[in-house]
Amino acid sequence: MSDPATLAGTGRRARTRRWMASWRNRDTRAAYLFILPWLVGFALLTAGPMIASFVLSFTNYDGIGPTKNVGFDNYRQLFDDPSVATSMMNTLVFTALRVPLSMALALALAMLLLRVTRGSGFFRTVFYLPVMTPSVAVGILFLLLFNGNVGVINRALEFVGITGPSWTTDGSWVKPGLVLTTLWALGGTVVIYLAALKNVPQELYEASELDGAGRWTSFVNVTLPQISGALFFTLIVNTIASLQTFTEAYTAFYGTANTQTYSSDAALFYVVYLFQQAFQFMHMGYASALSWLLFLVILVITLVQARLSKRFVYYEGEAR
Amino acid sequence: MAAPPRRRFRRSASLAAASTGLLTLAACGGISFADDSDTFVTMGFGAGDALGTVRLERATEAVAPLDVQVNEGQFDEQQFLSAVAADDPPSVVRMDRALIGGYAARGALMPLTECVDQQGIDLDEYRPGAIDEATLDGTLYGLPDSYDNRVLLVNREVVAEATGSDTVDTSDWAGLMDFAESLQTRDGARLTRIGFDPKIPEFFPLWVEANGGQLISEDGRTARLDSPEVVEALEYAVSLIDAQGGWGRFKALRDSFDQFGANNQIARDQVGAYPMEDWYVNVLAGTSPDVDLGTQPFLDREGEPINYVSGLSWAIPKGSPHIDEACQFIATMTSAESWVEAARAKAEEVRATGAPYTGDYTGNREADRIIENEIWEPTGNDAFDEATRQLYAVQDDSFSVPANAAGTEFRKAWQSAVNRVLSGDQEPEEALRQAQDLAQTALDIANQGEE
Structure with a gap:
């Protein structure tokens, strides 16, 4: 009997292979190209600021002076x-x-x-x-x-x-x-x-x-x-x-x-x-x-x- | 004829890629204050009447050949902070003096020490209150562009009718309470006239000073918000409002005033007396020159006149692209010569409309002296002539809240405490104790970098 962990690993690899193979399809590439503006916008205007604010939440950043790490003080x-x-x-x-x-x-x-x-x-x-x-x-x-x-x-x-x-x-x-x-x-x-x-x-x-x-x-x-x-x-x-x-x-x-x-x-x-x-x-x-x-x-x-x-x-x- | 599929795909792909690039550029571009180094940008200033335009013309000449771009509108903290953080600040900024300490402590403003030396500015020419309010730990950060005095405005007709006298004694707190109660009028549950408006929270420092207290120590490092004098001042000022129907009714009537119109609160007898800034005398002169206005200094409990002053000052932000020119600009804007020329032009403008010219109060002593003695002249309208004389007289009895590193936070702390008491959420002592903790914490944090 196969080990479930091995099976899961095989399943993940198979999914990754299928995903990589899908890039050979012109329609898939076109689809990603068309959602690219949103992806770029999301990364720059939503995900980026969210990550930045998470990092800043551990600092005393005031927008002007030097910034230092304050741990969990905030x-x-x-x-x-x-x-x-x-x-x-x-x-x-x-x-x-x-x-x-x-x-x-x-x-x-x-x-x-x-x-x-x-x-x-x-x-x-x-x-x-x-x-x-x-x-x-x-x-x-x-x-x-x-x-x-x-x-x-x-x-x-x-x-x-x-x-x-x-x-x-x-x-x-x-x-x-x-x-x-x-x-x-x-x-x-x-x-x-x-x-x-x-x-x-x-x-x-x-x-x-x-x-x-x-x-x-x-x-x-x-x-x-x-x-x-x-x-x-x-x-x-x-x-x-x-x-x-x-x-x-x-x-x-x-x-x-x-x-x-x-x-x-x-x-x-x-x-x-x-x-x-x-x-x-x-x-x-x-x-x-x-x-x-x-x-x-x-x-x-x-x-x-x-x-x-x-x-x-x-x-x-x-x-x- | 439709393009072949491959070409169609490429065209669509190019369009998508171009859109992405455009959006990315748009997102990263932002808005810049100065798009080239030949543009000198101001923030927090609007030219308005001749008092602004004439001085601006002189200051523009002083920074020539730079092209001066005036970003009209009030000082916007968010906009200023974003600009400084993005290393794209305006060349010069005009802001409320109460904020200067906070920005200076964070390094957002440049000391004016070199500027004063470079331009040979005589600081003794300016009113000490305005200089002190823009001086943090002995370093000057701003030169005054306005000087707002506070005097007592009295609706003489209403007051005389109710009390038989046309003056108000603010040194006698028990008498003032009786005065307020006797002058107020109501229509059912609705308040229709305020007898005496203590103008809190904004004029709370005036009541504290009148009671012999201080909101903060002279060096701006220790909050004194829970001292007995401050607590007593708040208890009394709030009791004045409670005696006239309570904050809800009181504020509702205040909010309904047609402050800038001919049907203003004095003209409509909606208020008996209240302390107010000098600019409002000017408004009344324009909108209702026939009102029976009385003006007198606000007296402390010892019977001495006191004048709570505040105002705006010019400062140079950190990273200003034109530091030397900014120094020239603010020196010119605040010089006695500029004020006098501007006041002369404004006086002509006002007189041409038939309204009385009530003087200008600049924060520059030399300018004030010349304006009072050479430009202002009695108009024959006794009420406004007396108002102008009073306003020039009270300038020597001025005090301001000392500059401090917590700036907005300190002001917010005591204002919120007053509001919590007014809205019935807390008792004065409790509210001021909470404010004291907040304010002192903010001061300690803001002063940390200097110790």
């Missing part, structure tokens, strides 16, 4: 720095609020759009248009709309007898306010859900109707499982985007010397703090360590989500 400092915990908690709270809310709202809008037959293209465009709004403009808009004294939101609340909170200054309301502002641009998620909803086979609804299922039962037992792939995709993408949120909060609270003066810790998101450390305090080494911590947090959350997806996500053609 990583140790992550645990002593109170702003790391504050900014991480702010980011997690923001993510926990924004992701489910944006997914639920986008799904509701997509289901409404599904029912529209006349002018559906127009409505799809209207819902997608806010995605084009620059995030910087959204940040400024936040300050104008949510001003506690003269903002439109509080004026509207006042109209129905509610005294609105100080959205931009009260630490408890800053994050909910920013979540509401970012919901403005959920057109991308709506479009994905709409495409997924259109692919749900009609016969499944007919069958559930014959079985006496109501609308809610059909939605829970037919619609949600059928679009679970799209839901999972947007869950991952929106979670990562929320954990990396920067522009709106930075514009509203840290973008100018004036806004920075008044910025409270409530809007100090992790990437904002990372940016401050790197480009304002010139602690590039420490900022690199911060970025690797964020990478690990995102990796763990994504892996947990992927693990859970095996239970909840249905892909067409897979055996259940």
Whole structure:
């Protein structure tokens, strides 16, 4: 009987031989040539900086002076720095609020759009248009709309007898306010859900109707499982985007010397703090360590989500 | 007719290779500040009115035949740091003096010692506060391009109506609290007029000085953020805001001010009195010359006038491609002759619009003296004439936060502490203790290389 290690080695060698042989094929060479621009871009603009930042995370690099190795000091400092915990908690709270809310709202809008037959293209465009709004403009808009004294939101609340909170200054309301502002641009998620909803086979609804299922039962037992792939995709993408949120909060609270003066810790998101450390305090080494911590947090959350997806996500053609 | 497959393949392959090369070049190329050595590049400066353009013309002549390229806009820390790190800095840079110590400690700025000798610059000509703020461990790194004084602006009509007097005594803290409470107005839960705005966090050093304290030692090495005077100053300034509805309502009203318009907070009686920088007198002169404005010095608790000053300074970045010319440029920009010529042109410009010329405050004592005595003249608008006199008078009572190696981090530490207290997250003592730890750690790290 052959040794499994030998078999594995033979298998690897066979795969390598097949891969080398594939280069004799002109189509293979052409394919690699066509993906070369992306590969070069990835190496130079993504993989390269990632490796560099990993190396820098063990140094005191400040972009100007001499650089020396500081071992794990930057990583140790992550645990002593109170702003790391504050900014991480702010980011997690923001993510926990924004992701489910944006997914639920986008799904509701997509289901409404599904029912529209006349002018559906127009409505799809209207819902997608806010995605084009620059995030910087959204940040400024936040300050104008949510001003506690003269903002439109509080004026509207006042109209129905509610005294609105100080959205931009009260630490408890800053994050909910920013979540509401970012919901403005959920057109991308709506479009994905709409495409997924259109692919749900009609016969499944007919069958559930014959079985006496109501609308809610059909939605829970037919619609949600059928679009679970799209839901999972947007869950991952929106979670990562929320954990990396920067522009709106930075514009509203840290973008100018004036806004920075008044910025409270409530809007100090992790990437904002990372940016401050790197480009304002010139602690590039420490900022690199911060970025690797964020990478690990995102990796763990994504892996947990992927693990859970095996239970909840249905892909067409897979055996259940 | 379609090309044969082999030729088509080669054409496609060449196209892909060319695209790759182009992308690579584009990625590596970056953006350069000066694309050739004949271009003299400035950062953090915008010419704006005659005060800027006239001086720029003179400075451009001084560095001829170099071609001066003004990269308009405020100083951008990220852009500056990237440029210095990439060994492609601008020829000269203008930045907030509070940042100079931090950059100097890291070696991003060049000492001006040689420049001062070379150009025969008389440092006594400049205001000491502006020089001190740009001097780290005895070495000068910047020459002043502005000098922002802080005086008390009083909405005389509103104040007189409520108190029977048109002056405000900031030395009597208990009286000031009563004053603030009596002048504020509300519409339901909404604050509609601020009685007295202490202007924190940005003017917090003013309150600390008024209370006999200091944020940092004179040598810029020891933070004093948790000293009893600083804690008491913060407690009092925050209590002033709490007495007027709390930070949320207070800031919301402040954010809604039409600061640069005719419907500004003084014109609309949205504020009773507050300390403010001198430039705002100039704004008011242009937008609402008829407001009943009162101006008086801010008094410390002993009743002595104090003037918290800050501003911008010119500096030469490490690796500047034109060191000698940069020295000539900043010497010309900040010389008394340039300021006087520019102020004369600006005064004409302002008078042509019918607005009162309220003087300019340059950081250069000789220039200020000539501008006050020869260019500025009473306009007949008592409020603004008095404002100008007050602003020239308070310049001798100035103080600034000493330069320190932690720069932005030090400022951020105390500002964040004030904000945490304002937003109710922490008590003053706790917030300032945390700020003290952060600031002292930042100072120790920044000063490490020098010991």
